[in-house]
Every structure is written in structure tokens, then in C-alpha cells.
Amino acid sequence: MMTKKEDFTPETKAVVYCRVSSSKQTKVGDGLGSQQTRCREYARFKGLEVVETFTDDMSGKLTTRPGMKAMLAFLRTHRAKEPVVVIIDDISRLARGIEAHLQLRAAIGEAGGILKSPTIEFCEDSDSILVENMLASVSQHQREKNAEQTKNRMRARTMNGYWCFQAPIGYKYARVNGHGNMLVRNEPYASILQEALEGFAIGRFETQVEVKRFLESQPDFPKDLPNGEIRNQRIFDIVRKPIYAGYIEAPKWGVTLRKGHHEGLISFETFEKIQRRLEEGAYAPARKDINEDFPLRGFVECGDCNHPLTACWSKSSTGKKHAYYLCHHKGCSSYRKSIPRNKMEEQFEGILQAMQPSENLVTIAKAMFKEAWAQRLGQMTANTTTLKHDLSKVDDQIDQLLDRIVEADNPRVITAYESKIAKLEKQKLILAENLANSDKPRHTFEEMFELALEFLSNPWKLWASGQMHLRKTVLRLAFIDRIAYHRENGFSNAKKSLPFNILGGLDMQKCKMVHPARFERATSAFGGQHSIQLSYGCVGCVYRSVGQAASEKVPLKS
Numbered sequence: 001m002m003t004k005k006e007d008f009t010p011e012t013k014a015v016v017y018c019r020v021s022s023s024k025q026t027k028v029g030d031g032l033g034s035q036q037t038r039c040r041e042y043a044r045f046k047g048l049e050v051v052e053t054f055t056d057d058m059s060g061k062l063t064t065r066p067g068m069k070a071m072l073a074f075l076r077t078h079r080a081k082e083p084v085v086v087i088i089d090d091i092s093r094l095a096r097g098i099e100a101h102l103q104l105r106a107a108i109g110e111a112g113g114i115l116k117s118p119t120i121e122f123c124e125d126s127d128s129i130l131v132e133n134m135l136a137s138v139s140q141h142q143r144e145k146n147a148e149q150t151k152n153r154m155r156a157r158t159m160n161g162y163w164c165f166q167a168p169i170g171y172k173y174a175r176v177n178g179h180g181n182m183l184v185r186n187e188p189y190a191s192i193l194q195e196a197l198e199g200f201a202i203g204r205f206e207t208q209v210e211v212k213r214f215l216e217s218q219p220d221f222p223k224d225l226p227n228g229e230i231r232n233q234r235i236f237d238i239v240r241k242p243i244y245a246g247y248i249e250a251p252k253w254g255v256t257l258r259k260g261h262h263e264g265l266i267s268f269e270t271f272e273k274i275q276r277r278l279e280e281g282a283y284a285p286a287r288k289d290i291n292e293d294f295p296l297r298g299f300v301e302c303g304d305c306n307h308p309l310t311a312c313w314s315k316s317s318t319g320k321k322h323a324y325y326l327c328h329h330k331g332c333s334s335y336r337k338s339i340p341r342n343k344m345e346e347q348f349e350g351i352l353q354a355m356q357p358s359e360n361l362v363t364i365a366k367a368m369f370k371e372a373w374a375q376r377l378g379q380m381t382a383n384t385t386t387l388k389h390d391l392s393k394v395d396d397q398i399d400q401l402l403d404r405i406v407e408a409d410n411p412r413v414i415t416a417y418e419s420k421i422a423k424l425e426k427q428k429l430i431l432a433e434n435l436a437n438s439d440k441p442r443h444t445f446e447e448m449f450e451l452a453l454e455f456l457s458n459p460w461k462l463w464a465s466g467q468m469h470l471r472k473t474v475l476r477l478a479f480i481d482r483i484a485y486h487r488e489n490g491f492s493n494a495k496k497s498l499p500f501n502i503l504g505g506l507d508m509q510k511c512k513m514v515h516p517a518r519f520e521r522a523t524s525a526f527g528g529q530h531s532i533q534l535s536y537g538c539v540g541c542v543y544r545s546v547g548q549a550a551s552e553k554v555p556l557k558s
Helices: 023-028 031-046 066-078 098-110 126-159 189-202 208-216 232-238 268-279 341-354 359-378 380-407 411-436 445-457 459-463 468-478 498-505 537-553
Strands: 013-020 049-057 084-088 113-116 171-176 180-185 247-250 255-259 300-302 310-315 321-326 338-340 483-486 490-492 517-521 530-534
Touching (some): 031 049, 066 098, 098 113, 126 255, 189 208, 189 268, 208 232, 255 411, 321 341, 341 459, 341 483, 359 445, 380 411, 445 459, 459 468
Parallel strands (some): 013 049, 013 084, 084 113, 300 483
Antiparallel strands (some): 171 180, 310 321, 483 490, 517 530
């Protein structure tokens, strides 16, 4: 039956739909604007009035899009009045996948829309549908091919030692001559993270929770949550990323650990210390109530029962709050008998002030440190030779294990060999890093010893800063055990660390010249274990005692 002419309703209204692949393209390029201009030009040529424009900035393989959803709702609302034409610039702007194209094509038709484009004619005959589906398939192939090429290029650049993903906190991308875009330090975040990671490696921060609280205490460091806190997962990721040591890896792409071209915030040796601390097992988290209000909580023990004292605030009948330390161990004669905070802390500060050695002794110790430093500089050539020998030895061990893997057919044996090779590869990286730095010390003499000597000469100054993490550093470095406190007699049996015992009790009248003393220093500014020979035994004892603290604990903020 022939359809009457008056049964046709001419299309006079149109909407424009535009899409780009990402939100970045809406800021950097003008893809949306160009599409709108072309679609409006087509509408004028066809005599259509554009009544609305809808946009999306997401992948073409997705069908659930805010702009598309709003357009379909608009079409359903106006379906009863008159047909509405939907104009797209190109078939790829509707979708970049055959399945997504068919779903959206059907959804537009069900909502009463008529799809049109200046680049393709949408018809319902079999030949037009074939062409349309072929173009949709080509669009999908282009999307998948682009993604494949992008991944391959990113993987190749990662294999060459460049980070190709979003810049982690502490870094930003900058164009560097000869490298293109690469990671560079982003201050002040980089310095804050460096202090946090090095502090965790040496035990200044016992747990990841303490690292979290340190970062939260830095006003310049970005926070995750509105209440000024940082998510635990973020700390978990930060302490495990080799990128902060100047190394990169991409396990999903088969890219193993390798040296990156960017500058590390910490050394790889420090990174490995952090990983060993994490593997040693969980630490008891630091209590949140151990804060600036009660810095001695958990460190001072009851003189009657030898259990750590707790602390609390107490409100009097007048509503005024008072701070107290007290023993909470049942059965103790001092159970729940409070000690005024001011009384205890004033006595403790007196102990710290009394630990200040004479100025002459500190001067002589400083001179001896300088002599040891000069001797160490003279050993650099020998150290370089040793490091090269160790590096060659590790390479030989790796080659031997690789030969054994080729000959082995037992999966468990192969796995064991691979695990051993992975450990040797990390050891090789540390040796290579130390070898690269063997021609120069990692820090100057002032960075290594001046602040340590300043601390040894006056620990109370660091305590008086009032910063909780510095006060905890004083407690760890100045004492080897808890201090007992009696309510009647005050502090007793303060077990000072060896440097303070020597500096405080050394009688310069009895010092004698002795034969050169050789001792091992666990960690030096040059990496690895090294021996240093001193000419003066008395101050040599001091150096032996504080050498490790000087190299690992500084720089200390004063």
C-alpha cells in the first residue's frame, strides 16, 4: 500500500553529539570545537535547526557515557512531537568498537533519533548496513592498533630506563635535553619524602604508621583525605617503590628492575634496608596518644615494678586540666599514684643538660674525626678495586647459576636458581651504585659529622626544639634502655649510650697515646663496610662508638 505524502513528518530539529577520547583532549586540543563546527555546517546545509549539543570525553569502546545518556533522554522527551536528527562528525565519534556501535545505533533509533553524518550516509538497505559495519570494525581496529602501538612504545622506553606513567609524588615531568620528558625532583615534596624514607630505613620511624604521621605533620605535603590524613595504602606503596631509589620496573610488561635515568631520592642500598625492615615482620604500631603532650610515655619505667609508665590528663573540680604520669601495673606499690608531668620532665631535662661534655673534648674529637675522614679519602682507590672485584665475582656467580638452569629439568630446582639470581642481581645493583659513587663521598664532612657532634655536645638543644620525632631521636641515641623513676627519689640508673659515657667520663689528664687502633665501621659515607685506622686510642673510642650514628642518623634537624 502506498504511503500518503501527508503521513511523512519532515525533520526540522537536530542535536549534535561530539566525543573525544579523554578529558586531557578537552584542555589541550580543540577536538570538540572542530566537531561542533563541522556538524553545525552540515545542519545548515540540510536546513536543520540545532537545538542542543551533547559531548563526552571518554573511550569509544564504552557505551555508558554521561553525554550519550543525556542525549537519549532528550530524544525520548521529544519523540512524540517530531523526529530529531542526531548529527555526528564521523562514525568513530559514535563508537570505536563494532559491539558498542550496534548498541548505541539501536538505542538512538529506539529513542526516536535519526542518525546522520557529513561523512557517511546511514541507510537501512543491506549494502549501506554492510559499509557501516565495516567502517565500525575499521574504527575498532584503529583503536586497538593505537593502544597496541602506544603500549609497545611505552614498554620500549621503560626498558631504556625511563618512567612512562603518571609521575609519583615527589617527582614531576620536565623536558630534559637529550632525554625528552623525564622525571625530575618536585620540591618540596621530594625533600620531605627523602627524609621520611631515610628515617624509616635507619629506624628513626619504627613503623609505617610513624612515616604516615610524619608526612601528615608536614603542611606542604599533599593529603588524601579532607581531614588532613593520608591513606594507609599510599604509605604502603611509597615505601615499596624502587622508583624513589632511581630504579624502575614494570612486571606486567616483563620489564625487570633496572637503573633509571632520573635522580633517586634515596640510594638503592637505603631502599633495600627498607625492604628488609618490611620483610622482618610487623612492628607494634606506635600509639597515637604518644604525642607532644607526653614525650616520655613508654620510655620512663616505674622504679618499683619496672613497668613503663603511662600518662593521662586529669580534670580537677574547678574544670582545669592537669597532666600526669602514673604506673598502671596492678600489684605495684605505686599503682595509679600520679606524678606531675612538669616535675618529671624538668628532672629529665636536667639529666640531658648534665650530659654536655667539655668544649675542649668536643674540639679534640672533631679534629680526630677530620683525620679519620682524610684517611678514608686516601683509601678510595683501594675501595674501588675491591668493589670491582666483588662486582666481577657476582657476575661469575650469576653466569654459573644460568648455566645450571639450562641443564636443570626439575621445576623446583629452576625456581630456586631463579630466586638466587634475583638476589644476586640486587646485590649487583648495590655494588654498581657504590662503585659509581666511590670516586666521591656521598656527603661532605660537615654533613656527616658536624650535626652529629652538635648533638653529642648538647643533646638538650635538640630536645628543646619540641618536635616529637626529634625528641624520640634523642631518646634512642642518648640512652640504651628505659630510665627508672621513683616518686620519692626521682630518676635513677640512667643508662646512657656509649658515646655519652665516654665523653662524660673521659678524664683528659689520664689520656695517653696508644698504638693505632683499627676498627670496623658498619656503614660509611662511601658505601659498604670499611676499616679506618686512628692514631689516638682515647678519641678513637669515641669515634668507634658514634661512627655509625654519625653516618646513619644525620643530618639531624636542630
